[in-house]
Amino acid sequence: MNPTTAAVRAGWARGLIELRQSFTNGHDLFSHLFWPTLMLVVMYFMRDVTLGPGGLVLGTLLLPSVLGMNAAMGMVTMSQLLTAEREDGTLLRAKATPNGMLGYLVGKVVTVSGGLLADLTILLVPGLIIIDGLAIGSPGSWLTLAGVLVLGMVATLPIGAVLGSVFTSARGQGLIQLPILGLIAISGIFYPITALPEWLQWIAQAFPIYWLGLGMRSALLPDGAVSVEIGQSWRHVETVGVLGAWAVLGLVLAPIVLRRMARRESGSSVAERREQALQRVG
Incomplete structure (x- = not known):
């Protein structure tokens, strides 16, 4: 068997094992359920709150946006x-x-994408029951949803691998989470982006979170909901273009950064980090 093929198969098997373990571990299972449940509660209380003169329901707008954010x-x-x-x-x-390293990366992609799909299912299925006004009657809606989800994962997971290679300690992850939360706040997830100043709209449009939310809204919302979007358009071409550009950037950078990171790894560096962690605990 080709060594590369063997590594991919081993990574796939490893990813499935880790994914199965995440659904049998109490802490991981709580993580899978907590955030979707919290969002469903929020959407339930917003299911009758209307927005603007068109009478759009805020809970209806929120469901696809949160799906994009989770992706x-x-x-x-x-x-x-x-x-x-x-x-x-x-x-x-x-x-x-x-x-x-190839097998490891394949395993992580399987684990993360599988967990992500499970989280989205936990959010979407009850959401379709408690939220009215979604345009889910045509196959085109589901094809658009699947296409945006796949392209979004290709655009974001390699970037996540790059970011994970930059930091040597889990404590540094806070430097990532804070900017991400800021981007979520200005990306039209919880309120239409057109309500924000124009300069914030441009910043949001430079990153994939906004375009994932927009793509999900275009798949699940009726045509009238486009009135609260920039230019009153779903901008499908722009969505594919921006997410595609992020995908290319991530797929080019991730192998380079991961190889350099792997070359720097040694037993002494791991032991040093472990000693520093023990000192922080002590």
């Missing part, structure tokens, strides 16, 4: 996993095996 948050999960497993020596062990 984008996969890059944070990827970054956290890489940083944590770099600190505890898992990456060093992967580096020591033939094509181990």
Whole structure:
């Protein structure tokens, strides 16, 4: 068997094992359920709140936007996993095996994307029941939803791998989460982006979170909902273009950054980080 194929198959198997374990571990299971449940409660109380003269329901706008936000948050999960497993020596062990880094990365993609799909399902299925006014009757809506989700994961997961390679300690992850939360706040997830100053709208449009939310809204909302979007358009071409550009950037950078990070890993560096962690605990 081709060594690359063997590494991919091993990574796939590893990812499925880790994914299955995440649904049998109490802490991980709570993580999968908490955020979707919290968002469903928020949407339930917003299901009758109207927005603007068109009478759009805020809860209806919120569901697809939160789906897009959750898809984008996969890059944070990827970054956290890489940083944590770099600190505890898992990456060093992967580096020591033939094509181990390839298998490791494939495993992480399977784990993160599988967990992400489960979280979105937990959010979407009850959401379709408690939220009215969604345009889900045509196959085109579901095809658009699937296409935006796949392109969004390709655009964000490699970037998450790059970010995870930058930080040597899990404590540095706070430097990622704070800007991400800021981007969520200005990306039209919880309120139409057109209500924000124009300069904030331009900043939001430079990042994938806004475009994932827009793509999800275009898939699940009726045509009248486009009135609260920029230019009163779903901008499908721009969505594909921006997410595609992020995907290309991530796919080009991720292998380069990961190879450089792996070359710097050694037993002494892992031991040093472990000693520093123990000192912080002590």
